[in-house]
Amino acid sequence: MSSLQNLPGFRDFYPDTCAARERVFQAWREASLACGFAQVDGPPLEPLELYQKKAGDELLGQVYQFVDKGERSVALRPEFTATLARMAGARQRDYKKPLKWFCIPQVFRYERTQKGRLREHFQWNCDILGEAGLGAEADLLAVLVLGLEKLGLTADDVVLRLSDRQFWTAFLEGKGMPAEKHYEVFQIIDKLDREPCEKAQEKLGTLAGEIFDIIEGRTDVLATPAGDRLRELKGALEAMGLGAYLKIDLSIVRGLAYYTGIVFEVHDRAGVYRAVAGGGRYDHLVEKVSGVSLPAVGFGMGDVVLGEMLNDKGLNKPETSRLDVYLALPKEEARPALLELAGQLRRGGLRVDYPLAAAKLGKQFEAAEDRGAAYAVVVEGPLAPGAKVQVKHLASRQQKEAVLAAAESGWTFEPKLSSLFVSP
């Protein structure tokens, strides 16, 4: 009989990898809530038209799309921003501005399978809608960095590369370039790290020298009038204590057509990985998708590159779902007592497990250790106030005696298990 595999590019999450994933989600959630973002979510399946409406066809070639049983063209979401724009547009009147929303969707792209390239990943999205000022960018970058810090990363590990499309727009306007040609230049700049430099120079023509001076830091962009916005944002981020993360880097323009202002990426300092996160301002997208004008700024952070980085830095320490108490059963006759005790301890908030079928006591202690239990409690007879139970502290292999006491909420141990093995 052949055994089935999962699809290439899709992940199975067994207990260890799932615990690592959940730890990342928890850090993202805590950072979001600490910064006043509310969680939202949308459907993983959307009308294909939603992604066609979103400017730029970059995505469509990689979208999982099909026609459903109702003859609708549908797509597995390749990203969340289009859904967010649809949702925000539809109900923006019900909420005070700014909207601060976060989400942890799984997204899907049919990419060529290469090493480390998956066809699904989870992506932390934070977006602020309804605020056109740079205060939104500052707050958005604050939650991004807090999410990284909650995973143990610091400014020694990651750099926040900050740029501004409006800087480039002002520069190109100053050179007399018509607006419809600007995006072409963004595309050339965006490809700089993947294409030979000469090719870009040729395409940029007479502007090449000045553009390279800006990108490579020989021009102090913050000292130019077009650098005002970056200077203001830098000041706000420094006030928030995030200065060490920051690098002004005008080579960042982001490939997508819909960005309209500040754009940024987070990279590892060593430059080993692809971007950990990226985002920027997209003031026209909500209107394009929903007809409602709403300025917006947001970012996405995937779990795959982040996970590789955490692994390599030894920061991937999932909280294993270890037990508090393993109840051991020397004789089957005591099983009803064990079940009663298990039920009460679990209801009281402890993590409790026990042998589901008869097993030798030695095997049971092995199981308790294997499951990471703090204590094994041996249940020998009927539960009664004052009844003695043997308690084993698995880390120190010490064994002590406690007695059962009847509290209103059920049986408790005297002394408490946590104080039983404390050295005086």
Next chain:
Amino acid sequence: MSSLQNLPGFRDFYPDTCAARERVFQAWREASLACGFAQVDGPPLEPLELYQKKAGDELLGQVYQFVDKGERSVALRPEFTATLARMAGARQRDYKKPLKWFCIPQVFRYERTQKGRLREHFQWNCDILGEAGLGAEADLLAVLVLGLEKLGLTADDVVLRLSDRQFWTAFLEGKGMPAEKHYEVFQIIDKLDREPCEKAQEKLGTLAGEIFDIIEGRTDVLATPAGDRLRELKGALEAMGLGAYLKIDLSIVRGLAYYTGIVFEVHDRAGVYRAVAGGGRYDHLVEKVSGVSLPAVGFGMGDVVLGEMLNDKGLNKPETSRLDVYLALPKEEARPALLELAGQLRRGGLRVDYPLAAAKLGKQFEAAEDRGAAYAVVVEGPLAPGAKVQVKHLASRQQKEAVLAAAESGWTFEPKLSSLFVSP
């Protein structure tokens, strides 16, 4: 410009509904961990073949299926059990038995759109693999009930209807019916609440009388030899304190072909809703899917019927993502101080927000209330040890003064905000 909608049968989760959803997920997660289950997950997209291998074609008609860009026949998961069987079979050697795994996948079925019928839902799955004895059933039902209790439901609200296909197998064998005919009888019993009674009577023929006596409780099945297993399981559940939830009900057989023993459903006492949860033993499925023989028992609980029930009972009380502190800013000059304070308080674990752009102070206090903040703190000038700040307790509308103190981790308030408004 037309505004786009989500697909029929798919849900958008705005902050309020998302918070309700997360509260349910959290209850499921806590119950699972309390009972020693470890979280797993698999891909939402699987080879179609996986569901074709799973016995019974009930599912395939409703599966979202398509051919991907790599010419693979794929399906959006209509349920999780097939994935679980695949995963457990592939790596069962790496884990000690029993495996106790839980998962909260989103699953997809293309059903006719009716009122209240969705095409996606989230489903809490708990499964115990590698234990053939009834101890597994008892433990599985314990986690199920704990999950409901954590949401505020009690035995007054829900009933656990318990049955056993092996009881029926023994009964039908006793009547000389060949094994291959049994499933037909299960199907007739399964449809009893949807079909006219006469039709079932006709189909069951001479067995109708006895079968109806069993189903309608006139025969004391626990007193028969074939009732031994149900009696044992009932005893274990009673020992765990779950007796009040229990009803032996042999009309439950579950439609799916792969169940092999104990089967059960959870319903509301009033019988208003469809089943809240259902499951049972499926000892041959893992082998069918993966080639590895592994006895198993599991259940699924969806979020839709459960959510309706929680709503109607007034138990749907999501923890709103309320703020701890809203920092108010009378003058823009103090913004750097406000940003510094916000950054530090957030890093310290508080939920903090503030105006992203200049706004009247009255508006800011309104925003603080709208966001459910406990306190509004007015930031007037540079941060310095001993600097006074006005603190408003929003629930009581009291205003008091605190001073800033410099701790190692950053600024703190003296006295602590939580003790500032405590009545003596």
